[in-house]
Amino acid sequence: MVSITTWRAILRPKTVVGAEMALRSSALVKIAFVSKVEDGTLLSAHGEMPMGKYEEVERFIDSAGRCRFPYELEALLDGLARRLGFDYFALVHHVDLRRRDRDIVALWTYPPTWVEEYLARGMATSDPVHLASHRTNIGFAWNQIARLIPFSPAHRLVRERTRRAGIEDGFTIPANIPGEANGSCTFAIRTGRQLPIQSFPAAQLAGAFAFDAARRLMGRGSRMIYEPPRLSPRQLDCTVLAGRGYTDRQAAGALRIAEDTVSEYLDDARRRYGVSRRATLVLRAIFDGQIALSDVLAAPPP
Amino acid sequence: MVTLINRYINDRHAGMLTAMHAARKRVVVDLLGSPVPRDGSYERDAFDDEEAVYLVVRDPIVRGHLASVRLLRADRPHILGDLFPQLCEGEVPRGPDIREITRFCFAVGIGRAARLAACNHLVRGLVEYARHSGVRFYTAVAEIGWLSQILAAGWDVRPLGLPQCIGGCLLGALKISITSQTSHQLAPDWRCEARAMRIVEFDLPLAA
Numbered sequence: 001m002v003s004i005t006t007w008r009a010i011l012r013p014k015t016v017v018g019a020e021m022a023l024r025s026s027a028l029v030k031i032a033f034v035s036k037v038e039d040g041t042l043l044s045a046h047g048e049m050p051m052g053k054y055e056e057v058e059r060f061i062d063s064a065g066r067c068r069f070p071y072e073l074e075a076l077l078d079g080l081a082r083r084l085g086f087d088y089f090a091l092v093h094h095v096d097l098r099r100r101d102r103d104i105v106a107l108w109t110y111p112p113t114w115v116e117e118y119l120a121r122g123m124a125t126s127d128p129v130h131l132a133s134h135r136t137n138i139g140f141a142w143n144q145i146a147r148l149i150p151f152s153p154a155h156r157l158v159r160e161r162t163r164r165a166g167i168e169d170g171f172t173i174p175a176n177i178p179g180e181a182n183g184s185c186t187f188a189i190r191t192g193r194q195l196p197i198q199s200f201p202a203a204q205l206a207g208a209f210a211f212d213a214a215r216r217l218m219g220r221g222s223r224m225i226y227e228p229p230r231l232s233p234r235q236l237d238c239t240v241l242a243g244r245g246y247t248d249r250q251a252a253g254a255l256r257i258a259e260d261t262v263s264e265y266l267d268d269a270r271r272r273y274g275v276s277r278r279a280t281l282v283l284r285a286i287f288d289g290q291i292a293l294s295d296v297l298a299a300p301p302p
Numbered sequence: 303m304v305t306l307i308n309r310y311i312n313d314r315h316a317g318m319l320t321a322m323h324a325a326r327k328r329v330v331v332d333l334l335g336s337p338v339p340r341d342g343s344y345e346r347d348a349f350d351d352e353e354a355v356y357l358v359v360r361d362p363i364v365r366g367h368l369a370s371v372r373l374l375r376a377d378r379p380h381i382l383g384d385l386f387p388q389l390c391e392g393e394v395p396r397g398p399d400i401r402e403i404t405r406f407c408f409a410v411g412i413g414r415a416a417r418l419a420a421c422n423h424l425v426r427g428l429v430e431y432a433r434h435s436g437v438r439f440y441t442a443v444a445e446i447g448w449l450s451q452i453l454a455a456g457w458d459v460r461p462l463g464l465p466q467c468i469g470g471c472l473l474g475a476l477k478i479s480i481t482s483q484t485s486h487q488l489a490p491d492w493r494c495e496a497r498a499m500r501i502v503e504f505d506l507p508l509a510a
Contacts, residue, residue, distance in 0.1 A: 054391045054464050061460065137447030138472055175450040178418065201464040204446060205474070212453040289414035 053202040056083055060206055064213035073217065074107045077210050081109070084203055085196030086187035088167060091210055093183040094130040105183055105214040114165035128155035133174035133184045139204045141195055142170050166191050171200060173207025177215075185210050229272035231290055238265040243282040243296035250301045303365075304427035307356040318358055320344070321367035328410045349374055349381065349404065357427045359420040369408045369420035371428065376400035376441060382462075382475055386443050389475035391463035395441055403428065403442040403478070425455050425488065432480035439479040446474035456489035 060080045067073045073091075081089040090108035108115065117123075124130060132140060132148040142159070145151060170188035177183075185207030189195055231239065234255075241251040248266070252259040270281050285291045307315045323344035330345045350372070359369040374380040376395060380402040383394045406424070408417050428440065444452065446465040453459055458479040465474035 054461075057461065057464070137450070174447075177451055177454045178414075180454075201466065201472075204465055204472070205449070205461050208446075208449040208453060211450060215454070 053084070053199060056080060057202050057205045057209075061209045064209055065216075067213055067217060070107055070214070070217055073210070073213055074109070077107070077206075078109050080206055081187050084187065084199040084206070085189075086171075086199070086203075087190045087193065088170075088186075088188040089210075090186045090188070091183075091214055092124075092186075093181045094124060094127075094134075095181050104181070105211065105218065107214065110167065110188075111165060114162075114167065117161065117165065123158050123161070126152075126154040127158050128152075129170065129172050129186065130182070130184065131155070133172050134176060134182050137174055137176065139171055139173040139200060139207060141197075141200075142172070163191070168193060169195050171195060171203055173204055173211075175208065175211035183211055231269050231272065231285065232265075235265045235269040235272075236285070236291055238262050239269055239282055239285050240291050240295045241301075242266060242278050243286070243291070244298065244300055246301045254301075303360045303362055304423050304430075305358045305360055306427075306431065307358060309352045315358075318360070318367060319356070322356065322358060322370045322407070323350075325367055325370070325409050326405055326407050329407050330405075349379065353378055355401075355431075357424060357431060359423045359427070367409055368412060368416065369424055370405070371403055371407070371424055372405040373401040373431070373440075374404055376402055380404075380441075382441050382443050386468070386473065386475065389443060389463050389466060389473060395439070395462070395477065399436055399438045401432070401437050401440050403440045425457075426485070429457070429480055429484050429488070433482070433485075437480060439477050442476045442478065443473055444476055446472045449474065449476075452476070454489060456487050457484055458487070 057080075060076060063076050064073060067076065077089050077091065081087070088109045090110060092106050092108065093104040095104055110118075128145050128149060128151060129142060132145040135148045140148065145155075149155075167188050168191045170186045172184050172186040175183040175185060187199075187203050187207070234257075237255055238251055241254060246254065248259050248262045251262045255262065266278065266281070269285075270276065270278070273281055273284050275281055275284060282291075282296065286293050286296065305315065305318065307319060312319060323346055326345035327343055353375055355373040357371050357373070358367060360366065361368050375398070376383065377398050377400070381404055382389065382402055383396060387394045408420060412420070431437065432440065441462070449459075458481075460477045460479070462475035462477050465472050467473075
């Protein structure tokens with residue numbers, strides 16, 4: 001059987017395993033790195049899983065691949081969620097869902113009053129479930145969120161409101177694909193019910209395939225592909241130094257170029273990003289992986 | 303550029319193979335915490351034998367190792383069949399027309415854009431290799447947290463069983479089918495330019 005302790009043991013924030021963070025943008029990087037089981041521990045051995053869950057997922061994958069419209073996927077996922085012992089599902093991109101100017105995945109079976117409240121209050125931005133799911137690739141039960149992110153009063157408020165709306169607990173499978181908006185698939189239960197822990201492995205698989213099916217429906221998310229502007233090597237140097245708190249004069253000294261030249265590099269870099277502030281430029285360049293956070297955290301100006 | 307290295311030509315690519323084993327050591331041992339291998343700077347295991355085939359993405363300019371993957375025949379000892387058969391709900395797929403994808407590995411510190419490009423080349427190389435050598439599908443043991451990204455490539459992936467917690471990791475067995483349609487099904491951002499596709503060096507004879 002899968003126990004919650006077992007699941008907790010595999011769930012860890014990406015920053016704990018530095019390699020995961022560093023390698024996140026590579027799709028297949030971890031395939032079969034485990035060439036032998038050191039301790040031979042099989043925490044959930046073959047045959048102990050309740051029969052039928054794998055077949056459920058297989059059937060779902062088959063049908064989801066043939067979906068042509070979102071409502072078909074919604075019905076399929078609703079059926080699967082119930083058969084796995086959940087009451088609701090939510091398949092969403094973590095963006096402001098009120099905006100209609102881009103293609104986003106947003107399918108759910110939550111109570112309509114809750115969805116209205118969630119959207120009206122713009123809760124997506126302070127939803128601890130979303131934030132936690134950016135920190136791991138493995139599914140997590142909501143009571144494990146505090147292991148992934150610092151749990152703030154704002155987060156507590158969202159959780160409280162979720163509970164008051166009759167949604168007691170959930171299991172969320174992250175879908176973080178490089179170059180696209182982050183997303184997730186959540187399976188949730190209503191008040192008075194227990195999370196079906198034995199369904200987590202099946203939910204983990206189904207969540208990933210459900211998100212992929214949704215991406216296929218909207219043309220593989222191709223319209224969400226984001227091409228970061230390219231900064232020149234000198235622009236990157238200046239951006240790193242700006243991030244460390246160097247003034248233009250200090251950066252000029254460090255790079256042995258004229259102060260005006262530093263300003264020009266930074267102006268042009270900001271133009272390429274379409275941002276007006278230096279802090280925003282630094283943040284965007286880090287986010288895009290053009291410069292590393294560790295570069296910026298290195299020595300401050302002398 | 304993707305280079306195929308098999309037992310017929312591995313002496314010609316000895317330098318590249320050494321670079322690959324060094325990169326694997328840095329990823330598998332230094333980053334992922336596997337025990338230090340016996341020969342110090344290189345990671346090799348029992349599956350790196352005469353029958354193993356490697357696809358290596360090389361830097362087009364300095365021709366160094368950027369990324370690589372090891373393919374094992376599924377009718378011989380391989381990772382899913384020998385170490386994790388419990389990940390398959392049914393029988394472990396075995397046969398001469400099946401290869402197992404193992405040791406997907408990138409040079410450390412090559413940057414995100416280069417890594418993504420190398421990854422795309424490898425995926426394309428895997429599809430081309432399968433088509434040229436009559437491989438019907440690949441199997442793989444993957445940490446299942448990566449499934450969303452593996453699916454994002456656009457190819458036909460199926461689970462062979464439910465994921466299980468093994469040695470502190472959530473592992474799953476996957477099957478990736480390759481047909482004449484696969485290269486057209488790859489997601490747009492996973493398609494390499496046609497020019498880049500054709501430079502897979504098939505130094506014959508292929509490991510058949």
